[in-house]
Amino acid sequence: MSLKHSILSILCRKAKTGYELAKNSEISTRFFWSSTHQQIYKDLSQLEKLGWVRHKEIEQDEKPDKKLYSITKSGVEELRQWIAEPSEPEPSKDVLLIKLFAGDLVDPEILLKDLLGHKKIHSERSKRYKEIEAEYFKPGSELSLARQFQHLTLRRGITYEVSWLNWCREAEHFLRERIVQKAEKK
Amino acid sequence: MSLKHSILSILCRKAKTGYELAKNSEISTRFFWSSTHQQIYKDLSQLEKLGWVRHKEIEQDEKPDKKLYSITKSGVEELRQWIAEPSEPEPSKDVLLIKLFAGDLVDPEILLKDLLGHKKIHSERSKRYKEIEAEYFKPGSELSLARQFQHLTLRRGITYEVSWLNWCREAEHFLRERIVQKAEKK
DNA sequence: GGTGCCATGTAACGAGTTACATGATTGG
DNA sequence: CCAATCATGTAACTCGTTACATGGCACC
Numbered sequence: 001m002s003l004k005h006s007i008l009s010i011l012c013r014k015a016k017t018g019y020e021l022a023k024n025s026e027i028s029t030r031f032f033w034s035s036t037h038q039q040i041y042k043d044l045s046q047l048e049k050l051g052w053v054r055h056k057e058i059e060q061d062e063k064p065d066k067k068l069y070s071i072t073k074s075g076v077e078e079l080r081q082w083i084a085e086p087s088e089p090e091p092s093k094d095v096l097l098i099k100l101f102a103g104d105l106v107d108p109e110i111l112l113k114d115l116l117g118h119k120k121i122h123s124e125r126s127k128r129y130k131e132i133e134a135e136y137f138k139p140g141s142e143l144s145l146a147r148q149f150q151h152l153t154l155r156r157g158i159t160y161e162v163s164w165l166n167w168c169r170e171a172e173h174f175l176r177e178r179i180v181q182k183a184e185k186k
Numbered sequence: 187m188s189l190k191h192s193i194l195s196i197l198c199r200k201a202k203t204g205y206e207l208a209k210n211s212e213i214s215t216r217f218f219w220s221s222t223h224q225q226i227y228k229d230l231s232q233l234e235k236l237g238w239v240r241h242k243e244i245e246q247d248e249k250p251d252k253k254l255y256s257i258t259k260s261g262v263e264e265l266r267q268w269i270a271e272p273s274e275p276e277p278s279k280d281v282l283l284i285k286l287f288a289g290d291l292v293d294p295e296i297l298l299k300d301l302l303g304h305k306k307i308h309s310e311r312s313k314r315y316k317e318i319e320a321e322y323f324k325p326g327s328e329l330s331l332a333r334q335f336q337h338l339t340l341r342r343g344i345t346y347e348v349s350w351l352n353w354c355r356e357a358e359h360f361l362r363e364r365i366v367q368k369a370e371k372k
Numbered sequence: 373g374g375t376g377c378c379a380t381g382t383a384a385c386g387a388g389t390t391a392c393a394t395g396a397t398t399g400g
Numbered sequence: 401c402c403a404a405t406c407a408t409g410t411a412a413c414t415c416g417t418t419a420c421a422t423g424g425c426a427c428c
Contacts, residue, residue, distance in 0.1 A: 099195075
């Protein structure tokens, strides 16, 4: 149910096409609900059946035609009600942790390689998010209420990635020690 | 595919019943892959068809019979290979952030209530994880390799919950200010 | 007498992924 | 000529959730 409401909460700022939603071009969308374009197209047509969004066909030369979706009044009403419902945090899921849980089964080098891949991604993301923050949410500048809420979600994106980075450093240190110990045994 | 491997990585430590797996009674399992008992029973029988686990019926007086599952040699082999495959971090998903993204649509009191609920849960979890750490992974004590890896996953559980807590404090501050501002306007 | 724990599952459904498909334009 | 970008979708499938089902024992 949440992808639909995630789409609604984006559309209530600005009308968008399915393609744009799938690209996640907008600031601060990635770190709360991502999906494939196929799923988004499905949900958009379902949302239209429910009367929560409607679309306008836009013809373009030199580019394929597109459907611009916007939220309806009843869509906004639905979103308001959904927000008011009590919610709970999702359980966290991550493949790397499953691997480490049985980490003693394999060479530490293998785990380290994968870990460093994750670390790089988290490092890049945290950097990009911080850049977005510096550019769009300068301290001292007057931000609209909507923008202030957006900033809050971006802040979560940053704390999330930084917490991963910190843990990655811990794990890296541990694995490197393991590798050294293994070499000494030989 | 990951729930199956998550089950394998737990079973390769110790044989367990579906019921025990569903309860997540074991330390450091919750924060990487949780599921319902129905899904776990399904996956266990699939894993058995694949030859990666097998079960022994255990009859009990005063309690219903149960099936104790253990990992097979080919199960361990599969797990080893799966761990060696390169992986990527999952996109983070959380309902609260979708709500805040469209947070200007509703009264800040409503959001604050939900936020405080989340904060409480994260606070309890981080507390519990830290207690587990203090009890099972005392600094200075000699830990088996398997236990050291377990500790690493628990460490991630802690950094994750603490990062949520820190962000919750930020968000709480913001929402409380919003509520004050709203009151002043009247 | 009701609630909760132990222990297993089936059935129906909804959510999400992967593969496949189309077709024009722009840039190297 | 190949790859990428724009733009939309269908079909087949797996994964995951919700509802329903059973049945005995222990405890208050």
